[in-house]
Every structure is written in structure tokens, then in C-alpha cells.
Amino acid sequence: MKPQPKLLTALSILSVLLFLAALAMVFLYAPLEAVMNYVQKIFYFHIANAWIGMLGFIAAAIAGIAYLVKKDMKWDIVEVAAVEISLVFFFITIVTGSIWAKPSWGTWWTWDARLTTAAILEMIYIAYLMLRQGIEDPERRARFGAVYTLIGGLSVPVTFLSIRLWQTIHPAIIGAQSAEAQGSFGMTPAMLFTMFFSLISFSIIFVTLLWHRIRIGQLTNQVEELKHKISE
Amino acid sequence: MIPYEVSIKYMLAGYIVILLVLAAYLASLFVRWKKLKRELKTLQEIEKK
Amino acid sequence: MDNRSPAVEQKASSTVHRPSSGFAQAVFAITWKDLTAELRSRELLSAMLVFALLVIIIFNFAIELEPKLRPVITPGVLWVTFVFAGTLGLNRSMAIEKDRGCLDGLLLAPVDRSAIFFGKMLGNLVFMFSVEIIVLPIYSVLYNINLFNPGLWMVILLGSIGYAAVGTLLSSMAVQTRTRDMLLPILLFPVIVPVLLAAVKASSGYLQGLEMTEITPWLNLLVAYDIIFLAVAYMVFEYVVEE
Numbered sequence: 001m002k003p004q005p006k007l008l009t010a011l012s013i014l015s016v017l018l019f020l021a022a023l024a025m026v027f028l029y030a031p032l033e034a035v036m037n038y039v040q041k042i043f044y045f046h047i048a049n050a051w052i053g054m055l056g057f058i059a060a061a062i063a064g065i066a067y068l069v070k071k072d073m074k075w076d077i078v079e080v081a082a083v084e085i086s087l088v089f090f091f092i093t094i095v096t097g098s099i100w101a102k103p104s105w106g107t108w109w110t111w112d113a114r115l116t117t118a119a120i121l122e123m124i125y126i127a128y129l130m131l132r133q134g135i136e137d138p139e140r141r142a143r144f145g146a147v148y149t150l151i152g153g154l155s156v157p158v159t160f161l162s163i164r165l166w167q168t169i170h171p172a173i174i175g176a177q178s179a180e181a182q183g184s185f186g187m188t189p190a191m192l193f194t195m196f197f198s199l200i201s202f203s204i205i206f207v208t209l210l211w212h213r214i215r216i217g218q219l220t221n222q223v224e225e226l227k228h229k230i231s232e
Numbered sequence: 233m234i235p236y237e238v239s240i241k242y243m244l245a246g247y248i249v250i251l252l253v254l255a256a257y258l259a260s261l262f263v264r265w266k267k268l269k270r271e272l273k274t275l276q277e278i279e280k281k
Numbered sequence: 282m283d284n285r286s287p288a289v290e291q292k293a294s295s296t297v298h299r300p301s302s303g304f305a306q307a308v309f310a311i312t313w314k315d316l317t318a319e320l321r322s323r324e325l326l327s328a329m330l331v332f333a334l335l336v337i338i339i340f341n342f343a344i345e346l347e348p349k350l351r352p353v354i355t356p357g358v359l360w361v362t363f364v365f366a367g368t369l370g371l372n373r374s375m376a377i378e379k380d381r382g383c384l385d386g387l388l389l390a391p392v393d394r395s396a397i398f399f400g401k402m403l404g405n406l407v408f409m410f411s412v413e414i415i416v417l418p419i420y421s422v423l424y425n426i427n428l429f430n431p432g433l434w435m436v437i438l439l440g441s442i443g444y445a446a447v448g449t450l451l452s453s454m455a456v457q458t459r460t461r462d463m464l465l466p467i468l469l470f471p472v473i474v475p476v477l478l479a480a481v482k483a484s485s486g487y488l489q490g491l492e493m494t495e496i497t498p499w500l501n502l503l504v505a506y507d508i509i510f511l512a513v514a515y516m517v518f519e520y521v522v523e524e
Contacts, residue, residue, distance in 0.1 A: 001269075001272065023247075034233065035233055035234070036234055036239065037233055037234045037236065038234075038239035038240050038242075038243040039234055039238075039242045039243055041243050042242070042246035042247070045246075045250050049250070068517075088253065088257050092250055092253050092254070095249050095253075096249060096250060099242055099245050099246040099249065100242070102242065103238060103239065103242050104234075120471050120474055121471075123470075123471040124472065126467075127464075127467045127471060130460070130464065130467060131454065131458065134458030134459040134464060135457070135458050135459070136459075140457070143521070143523075144521065146520070147450075147517050147520055147521055148451075148454070148468065150513065151447065151450065151451070151472055151510075151513065151517075152471070152472055154510070155471070155473075155474070155475065158505075158506060158509070159474045159475050161475075161502075162474070162502055163474075163478065165498060165499075166478065166482070209261075213261065215265075216264055216265055216268065219265070219269070219272065222272060223268055223271050223272050223275065226276070226279065227275060229279070230278055230279055
């Protein structure tokens with residue numbers, strides 16, 4: 001197993017710094033919102049986490065298709081890493097969204113399109129991990145994983161659109177202040193800057209985490225191969 | 233406007249969750265890495281024999 | 282063709298159809314094999330049927346509603362029943378292939394992989410339809426509600442197709458894992474949410490006699506889902522059965 005590349009070490013340090021900087025911006029720089037007071041500050045990291053979740057989702061989908069086409073194990077490693085990271089970050093997204101919702105809308109949960117689709121996506125991820133757990137052969141595990149990533153991945157936007165067709169009270173965060181859109185608020189330039197800084201920071205954090213998780217995947221495969229070789 | 237005490241409570245709850253889950257995930261990555269490294273070393277020793 | 286040894290399977294298939302006359306022949310041969318096997322043993326259908334009826338009866342106690350609210354919950358109850366009974370059928374249908382080695386026999390035959398997919402899917406569909414046809418009249422008697430509604434039947438048809446397409450693909454995977462039967466619902470249910478939602482909404486629309494403008498979006502969604510996932514399942518099935 002190769003030692004940690006210098007670039008990764010640098011990225012890790014950068015990620016920590018950016019995270020702390022983003023935190024500082026949220027608490028010290030961003031102004032208070034008129035209606036929701038301090039609660040609104042959750043939004044910055046809530047959106048940033050959702051953004052990473054999305055990146056992970058897209059990365060997993062691409063990796064899945066790449067594996068089916070190329071049959072190269074390294075795409076399988078990327079796929080698992082992306083799914084795991086997306087799972088963790090969408091979890092944070094859902095919980096912070098819920099904590100934000102309670103004082104804002106008076107309820108921990110609503111069955112609106114975004115929240116419900118996120119919950120279903122988490123279930124798909126868990127199903128994916130359970131599927132992989134039940135398969136011994138690494139090649140079959142990779143193949144089935146890729147197939148389920150494809151099916152699951154395709155179903156998510158369809159699910160989202162179906163539920164949206166059904167109902168939604170999720171806020172529109174940017175744009176004109178509108179009394180009808182329940183729970184919406186306009187953002188001042190300072191807020192917008194904080195938001196974009198958070199997004200960029202978390203994007204870097206995503207790449208760093210993905211890289212680390214991929215290395216764990218590579219090490220796992222190495223160990224498994226060795227175990228196999230020895231037991232023969 | 234949501235009262236100060238309430239809004240601070242929820243905001244802190246939100247950020248504590250973020251920090252805890254992140255920390256837990258990073259810890260799990262670290263623990264898994266160490267465990268795998270140990271396993272690899274053991275297996276490599278066995279292989280030599 | 283019956284579910285005996287792979288050798289017989291292979292011989293039977295090469296005498297029943299030639300590869301060049303193809304695809305449709307292979308599909309129907311496979312479906313026919315499943316149907317005739319089931320006709321003889323009747324294990325699967327009776328299990329699915331009894332299960333479905335029990336679910337319907339249980340719902341009477343689980344959800345106590347005054348009679349006038351019954352039309353509102355009927356689509357939901359029906360679809361939950363079909364989804365769960367369908368799981369039984371999907372699991373069993375694939376397990377039989379695996380356990381008796383028929384899948385290997387099928388794979389050896391000069392047949393396009395996707396023909397196997399469509400053959401199995403059609404078999405699963407027929408089983409689902411059989412259960413649905415029997416459940417509908419019984420439900421309407423037990424709950425005193427008129428289900429003689431061609432719109433409703435069309436929705437049940439479309440929904441079952443989408444369900445069976447994804448279900449056949451996923452059950453082919455599930456049956457090859459350690460956890461087998463238990464895994465199928467876990468894999469399947471999150472992915473068929475659009476089917477369930479659209480089917481319940483459309484069924485409800487027809488039962489309540491709503492305007493077509495309210496029902497059409499849901500029908501479109503069902504058709505779109507069916508087309509997309511039939512196409513994807515068909516393309517991807519070969520990756521699931523290669524050895």
C-alpha cells in the first residue's frame with residue numbers, strides 16, 4: 001500500500017482549515033436573519049452537506065456505469081467510497097434539516113419531495129451495502145453493486161418528481177421575498193458569500209474524504225486478496 | 233422573530249450534530265485504516281513462512 | 282419443458298425452438314415452462330393468494346374506518362397487498378431456477394440473455410395478474426365497494442408491469458446472495474416508490490370518478506417508469522446472470 005501522497009496530506013490540512021474558516025464565517029461574519037434569528041445559520045452547513053451528498057451520489061452513479069463498461073475493479077472502489085460518503089452526508093443533511101424545520105415550520109418532519117427523496121435515498125444506500133455484504137465473490141459483488149447503483153440511481157430523480165407532483169412545502173432560499181412561499185427568506189450579499197464559501201469548502205472536504213475512503217478500499221482489497229492467496 | 237433562547241438552542245443542536253457525526257465518521261475511517269494495516273502486516277508475515 | 286435437469290432443459294429447448302426464429306419464441310418458451318410447472322404444483326399461486334387474502338382481512342382490523350372513508354383507503358390497501366404478495370412470487374420464481382439448476386441450463390441454451398429476462402418477467406406478471414383478478418372481487422365483497430372499473434384495471438396492469446420488471450431483475454440478484462429472500466424487499470421497495478405513488482393516486486382517481494386531467498399525470502408517470510425501467514432491466518440483466 002502506497003504511503004499517503006503529499007497532495008492528500010496537503011488537502012487534508014486544507015480541508016480542516018477551510019472547515020474551521022467556514023464555521024467562523026457562519027458564527028462571526030454572517031448577519032442574523034430577520035425572522036428565524038440564529039436558527040437560520042444551520043442552513044449554511046445544511047446546504048453544504050446536501051451538496052456533498054449530491055456529489056457523492058453522482059460520483060457513485062458514474063463509477064457504477066464505468067465499472068459495468070470497463071470491468072475495472074478500481075471503479076468499484078470509487079463506487080463504494082462515494083456511496084458511503086453520500087450516505088453519511090445526506091444523513092447529516094436530513095437531521096440538520098429536521099432541526100431547522102422544527103422551530104421554522106413547527107414540525108420535525110414533512111413529507112415534501114426533497115426530504116422524502118433524501119430518506120428513500122438513504123434506504124437505497126443501506127440496501128446497497130446490505131447487498132454487497134451478502135456476496136462473497138468480489139467480482140460478483142462489484143457487478144451487482146454497479147447494477148443496483150444504476151437502478152437505484154435512476155429511480156431517485158423519478159421518485160423526486162413523483163413526490164413533487166404530489167406536494168411540497170420546502171423553502172425557496174434565494175429570490176424575492178414572498179409571503180405565499182411558506183418558510184422562504186431572501187439572502188443578503190454577506191449571507192450569500194458565507195453560503196458559497198461553505199459550498200466550496202465542503203467540495204474540497206468531499207474530494208479529501210473520497211480520496212481517503214478510496215485508499216481504505218484499496219487496502220481492503222489488498223488484504224482480501226492476500227487472505228485468499230494464503231488460504232489456498 | 234423566533235426568540236433568542238429558542239433559536240440559539242436549535243442552532244447549537246444542529247451544529248453539534250454536524251460535528252459529532254463528522255467526528256464519528258472520521259474516527260471510523262481512522263480505526264478501519266489502522267485495523268487493515270495491522271491485518272496486512274500479519275498476513276504478510278504469514279505469507280513469508 | 283419442465284423444471285427437470287439442465288440436460289433435459291437444453292435438449293428440450295433446442296427441439297422446441299431454433300435460435301434464428303428467435304427472441305419471441307424463447308421468451309414464450311420460458312414463460313410457458315414456468316406456467317406449466319406452476320399448474321402442476323400450484324404451490325406458488327396458492328401461497329400468494331392465501332397471503333393476499335389474509336392481508337386484506339388483517340387490514341380490516343388494522344385500519345378501522347367508517348364505511349364512507351373506505352373508498353379513500355381502498356387503493357392503498359390494494360396496492361400494499363399486491364406489493365407484498367408480489368414479493369412472494371418474485372422470490373419463489375427465482376429460487377426455483379437457482380435451486381434446481383435450471384438457470385444454468387437456460388444459460389447454456391442458445392438464447393439471448395434478455396429473452397430469459399422477459400420470459401421470467403412475463404411469468405411473474407401472470408402470477409401477479411392471477412392474484413389480482415381473484416383479490417379484486419373478494420375485496421369488493423368484503424368491503425362493499427364496486428371495483429368493476431376498467432380504469433382501475435388499467436392502472437393495476439401498468440403498475441404490475443413496472444413492479445415485475447424491476448422485481449425480476451432485483452430478485453435475480455437477491456437469490457444469488459447469502460440472505461436471499463430477505464434481501465428482495467429491501468432492494469425493491471425503495472426503488473418502486475414512484476410506481477406505488479402513481480398507481481395509488483391513479484387508482485384513487487378512477488375509483489372516486491375524478492376528472493381525467495387529475496388522473497393523466499399519474500398515468501403518464503406510470504408509463505414513463507415502465508418504459509425506462511423495462512429498458513434498463515433488459516439491458517442490464519445479462520450482467521446479473523453471467524457466471
